[in-house]
Amino acid sequence: MRLIIGREIIKMLIKMAGSSKIEVCGFLLGRRDEEEFLVLEVKQVRNMLNSPSAFEMEPEEMVRALDEAEARGLEVVGIFHSHLKCPPLPSERDLEGMKNWRVPWLIVTPGGEVKGWILGEGGVEEVKIVDEANDAREGIKVLAKTVRRGTFGEGGTNEEFKKLRLEALTQRNPINPP
Numbered sequence: 705m706r707l708i709i710g711r712e713i714i715k716m717l718i719k720m721a722g723s724s725k726i727e728v729c730g731f732l733l734g735r736r737d738e739e740e741f742l743v744l745e746v747k748q749v750r751n752m753l754n755s756p757s758a759f760e761m762e763p764e765e766m767v768r769a770l771d772e773a774e775a776r777g778l779e780v781v782g783i784f785h786s787h788l789k790c791p792p793l794p795s796e797r798d799l800e801g802m803k804n805w806r807v808p809w810l811i812v813t814p815g816g817e818v819k820g821w822i823l824g825e826g827g828v829e830e831v832k833i834v835d836e837a838n839d840a841r842e843g844i845k846v847l848a849k850t851v852r853r854g855t856f857g858e859g860g861t862n863e864e865f866k867k868l869r870l871e872a873l874t875q876r877n878p879i880n881p882p
């Protein structure tokens with residue numbers, strides 16, 4: 705199981721974690737197949753608990769984010785949140801949430817630690833983080849492979865690949881794009 709995410713996105717998430725007094729949270733959006741989750745963008749959602757040690761996504765914002773993602777053909781490929789005072793390991797509360805979202809959970813700390821976790825059949829497993837998606841050349845390789853592996857269904861279309869490749873190349877601010 706691999707989470708492919710750009711270095712720039714990770715840097716921005718760490719910065720986001722460090723500039724907030726409460727835990728930040730939201731969705732990682734992109735494409736997935738059985739083994740790989742490819743992050744194309746990040747959508748932050750307000751933490752309605754306003755807490756430095758727990759989070760819960762504000763439901764209306766959450767639904768809006770999911771609708772927008774679906775309209776643009778993106779899937780939820782992960783949940784991210786920050787841990788401000790403890791290591792990036794899932795808390796009891798996180799483990800409960802992971803039952804509802806069976807995608808990688810990315811936890812970042814202001815100090816720059818980043819870990820991914822997923823709840824599988826056999827319990828919680830660590831997800832390997834590959835930070836290459838936003839490096840333009842690597843990104844194309846990853847996307848090309850994703851297309852070959854049929855993430856786009858019947859053969860995947862050239863048009864769709866071209867569009868994704870363009871996005872990967874031109875993406876400057878993947879956090880909350882318009």
Ligand SMILES: [Zn+2]
Nearest residue numbers: 787794795798
């Ligand atoms: Zn947590």
